[in-house]
Amino acid sequence: MQLRPLAVCAIVFFTAGLAVSSFAGFREFIPGLLQGAAITIQITIGGCLLAVVMALIAAMAKMYGPLPLRWLAVAYIEVFRGTSALVQLFWLFFVLPHFGVNLDPMTVAITALGLNVGAYGAEVVRGAVNAVARGQWEASVALNMPRALALRRIILPQAFVAMIPPWGNLFIELLKATALVSLITISDLTFKAQQMNQTTFRTIEIFTIVLVVYLALSVLITVGMRTLETFAARGIARGR
Amino acid sequence: MFWDWNYVWEITPTLLRASVVTIQATLLGFVLAAVLGLVLAILRMSKTGWISVTAAGFVEFIRSTPVLIQIFFIFFVFPEFGIVLPAMAAGVIALGLHYGSYCSEVYRAGLENVPKGQWEASTALNLSPYITFRDIIIPQAIPPVVPALGNYLVALFKETPLLSAIAVLELMQTAKILGSQSFRYVEPITLVGGFFLVMSLVAAAFIRQLEAYLNRTLRNPGGAR
Numbered sequence: 001m002q003l004r005p006l007a008v009c010a011i012v013f014f015t016a017g018l019a020v021s022s023f024a025g026f027r028e029f030i031p032g033l034l035q036g037a038a039i040t041i042q043i044t045i046g047g048c049l050l051a052v053v054m055a056l057i058a059a060m061a062k063m064y065g066p067l068p069l070r071w072l073a074v075a076y077i078e079v080f081r082g083t084s085a086l087v088q089l090f091w092l093f094f095v096l097p098h099f100g101v102n103l104d105p106m107t108v109a110i111t112a113l114g115l116n117v118g119a120y121g122a123e124v125v126r127g128a129v130n131a132v133a134r135g136q137w138e139a140s141v142a143l144n145m146p147r148a149l150a151l152r153r154i155i156l157p158q159a160f161v162a163m164i165p166p167w168g169n170l171f172i173e174l175l176k177a178t179a180l181v182s183l184i185t186i187s188d189l190t191f192k193a194q195q196m197n198q199t200t201f202r203t204i205e206i207f208t209i210v211l212v213v214y215l216a217l218s219v220l221i222t223v224g225m226r227t228l229e230t231f232a233a234r235g236i237a238r239g240r
Numbered sequence: 241m242f243w244d245w246n247y248v249w250e251i252t253p254t255l256l257r258a259s260v261v262t263i264q265a266t267l268l269g270f271v272l273a274a275v276l277g278l279v280l281a282i283l284r285m286s287k288t289g290w291i292s293v294t295a296a297g298f299v300e301f302i303r304s305t306p307v308l309i310q311i312f313f314i315f316f317v318f319p320e321f322g323i324v325l326p327a328m329a330a331g332v333i334a335l336g337l338h339y340g341s342y343c344s345e346v347y348r349a350g351l352e353n354v355p356k357g358q359w360e361a362s363t364a365l366n367l368s369p370y371i372t373f374r375d376i377i378i379p380q381a382i383p384p385v386v387p388a389l390g391n392y393l394v395a396l397f398k399e400t401p402l403l404s405a406i407a408v409l410e411l412m413q414t415a416k417i418l419g420s421q422s423f424r425y426v427e428p429i430t431l432v433g434g435f436f437l438v439m440s441l442v443a444a445a446f447i448r449q450l451e452a453y454l455n456r457t458l459r460n461p462g463g464a465r
Contacts (some may be wrong), residue, residue, distance in 0.1 A: 094425035179306035
C-alpha cells in the first residue's frame with residue numbers, strides 16, 4: 001500500500017544521489033563510506049538474528065514457561081523496552097568492564113541492539129501467536145499432540161506469516177539504531193561520515209550520501225520482507 | 241566494590257538538574273511533533289496529487305533514516321546554509337521532525353476513521369473546508385488516537401539521550417562527564433537507565449489509564465452519533 005510513495009521517494013533520492021555524485025571530490029568519500037556501510041550491514045544482520053532468537057525465547061517463556069522463567073522474561077521485556085537503546089549500549093560498553101566482562105565493541109553493539117529489538121519482538125511474537133485461531137489449538141488437543149509439538153508444527157508456522165510485517169518494521173528500527181554504535185567507537189557509516197566531516201568539512205555531500213545509503217538499506221529490507229511475506233502467505237494458503 | 245552509595249548521593253543532584261533538560265527536550269520536541277504530524281497528515285490527505293505525494297515521500301524518507309543522522313544533519317549541515325542553531329534547538333527540531341512523521345501516520349489513521357457522512361454533512365451545511373476540519377473532523381479524529389500519540393511521547397523521551405552526541409548537557413551527557421571525571425561509570429549510567437525505566441513505566445501506566453478512560457467516554461459521547 002505504501003509502495004508507491006516509497007518508490008517515488010527512492011527515485012527522487014536516486015536522482016539526488018546522481019546529482020550529488022557529480023560534485024567534485026565525490027570519489028574520495030565513497031570508498032570510506034562503503035567500508036562503514038559494510039560494518040553497519042554486519043551489525044544489522046547480527047542484531048536481527050539475535051533479536052529473532054531472543055524474541056522467540058522471551059515470548060515462549062512469557063507465555064508457556066514456569067513461573068520464575070515467566071518473571072524473568074517479563075523483566076527482560078520491560079527493562080529493554082523501558083530504557084533507551086543508547087543507555088543500554090553505554091551500559092554494556094562502560095559498565096560491564098567494571099564487573100570484569102570485557103567485550104569488544106562489535107559484540108557489545110550486536111548484543112545491545114539485538115537484546116533491545118528482541119524485547120519489542122517478543123511482544124510481536126506473542127501477539128501473532130495469540131492471533132492464531134483457537135480452533136487450531138483445540139484440533140491439536142483432539143489429535144493428542146503434546147503442546148510443544150502443536151506449537152512447533154501447527155501454531156508457530158501460522159503465526160509466522162502474521163509476524164512478518166511487524167518484524168520488517170523492527171528490522172528497519174534496528175538498522176536505524178545501528179547509527180548509535182558510532183558513539184562507542186565502531187567505525188560504521190555514521191562514524192565514517194563524522195570522521196570525514198571533521199577532516200574535509202564537506203558536510204552537505206557527506207551527510208546527504210549517508211542519508212541516501214540508509215534509505216537504500218531500509219528500502220532493501222522493506223522489499224525483502226514483502227517478498228518473504230508473499231512466499232510465506234502462499235504456503236499457508238495452500239495448507240488451507 | 242561495585243556499587244558506592246556515597247558516590248550515588250554525591251551525583252544525584254547533578255543528574256536531577258540534567259533530567260530537567262531531558263524533560264524540556266522531550267516536551268518541546270513532542271509539541272513540535274504533534275503539530276507537524278497533524279500538518280503532514282492533512283497535507284497527505286490533500287486532493288492535489290503532488291502535495292500528497294511530496295508529503296508521503298517526506299514522511300517515508302524521515303521514517304527510514306536514523307534520527308541520529310538527522311540530528312547531525314540539522315546541527316552540521318544547516319550552518320552551511322547560514323542557519324546556525326544552538327545544539328539544544330537543533331536536537332529538539334530533529335526529534336520533533338522524526339516523531340512528527342511517525343505521528344502523522346497516527347493522525348492519518350484517526351482522520352480516515354471519521355465516517356464519510358461527516359464530510360458529506362459538512363458539505364451539505366455549506367461549511368468551508370477550514371471550518372469542517374477545525375470544528376467537525378479534528379474533534380472526532382484526535383481523541384481516539386491520543387493513546388497512540390502517548391506511546392510516541394514515551395518513545396521520543398527514550399531517544400533524548402541521542403542529544404548527547406551533539407553535546408547537549410542532558411542526562412546521558414552528564415552521566416558520561418561524571419563517569420570520565422571519577423572513572424566510575426557503573427553508578428551514573430545505571431542511575432540514568434533506572435530513571436528512564438521508572439519514567440517510561442509510569443508513563444505507560446498513565447497511557448493505559450487514559451486509554452481505558454477514552455474507551456469508556458468515546459463509546460457514547462453524550463448520546464451523539
